Amino acid sequence: MSAETQSRPYRQVARAAATEETRRRIVTAFAEALAQRWLDEITLDELATAAGTTRQTVIRLFGGKEGLLDAVVDWMREGVVIRRTLMPGPTAIAVARAVGADYETSGDMLIRLLAQEGRHPGLFTLLDLGRRHHRTWIGEVLAGPIASHPPAEREALTDRLIVATDVYSWKLLRRDAGRSRIETEAAIAALIAAILAARSNDHG
Structure with a gap:
């Protein structure tokens, strides 16, 4: 086997790693732009510049903004899973801290994307996936308290918990009212606890 043949797999691995790193830089640049700009204002040229690559490379790797949005969904999903992983039977403050950690990372981008959904x-698809995931997550992490109520009441209870932990609730406290992260998470935790306690008292 020649030296050229032996070195080929190493070059292929290095090339694949370089491509993956370029993809990561582009997706990161796009996510950062989405948090500050409207979608139709963002150009592939500026993304390429921010990522240290070319417009042609962006198109080759993602096709355009639709492909980039799909990539951002995957990027967000990975982060959400990590930030929202909790031990069984979490306290209200643990749930609040999980959503707080999530929204500190992606909340501003989500708010801006929600404002453009009609346009x-x-x-x-991206935002509805997030809404469905959030509802499923609430149903899983607070399964114990929710399951303690009659089936007819569980949907309404879940609705209230979703409102308390929604990104807009975070925005009202964190951005509009200027509360600190600790204050915001404490307020969300108090809402969760109050909702669960009220429902428990109604049916206890």
Whole structure:
């Protein structure tokens, strides 16, 4: 086996790693832009510059903004799973800290994307996935308290918990009212606890 043949797999691995790193830089640049700009204002040229690559490379790797949105969904999903992983039977403050950690990372981008949902139908898939995931997550991490109520009451209870932990609730406290992260998470935790306690008292 020649030296050229032996070195080929190493070059292929290095090339694949370099491509993956370029993809990561582009997706990061796009996510950062989405948190500060409207979707139709963001250009592939500026993303390429921010990522240290070329417009042609962005197109080759993602095709355009739709492909980039799909990549951001995957990026967000990975982060959400990590930030929202909790021990069984979490306290209200543990749940509040999990959503707080999540929104500190992606909340501003989510708020801006939600404001554009009616203008860009392609955003609906991304945002609806997040809404469904959030509802499922609430049902899982607070399964014990929710299950202690009659089936007919569980949906309404879940609705209240979703409102308390929604990104807009975080925005009202963290951005509009200027509360600190600790204050915001404490307020969300108090809402969760009050909702659970009220429902428990109604049916206890």
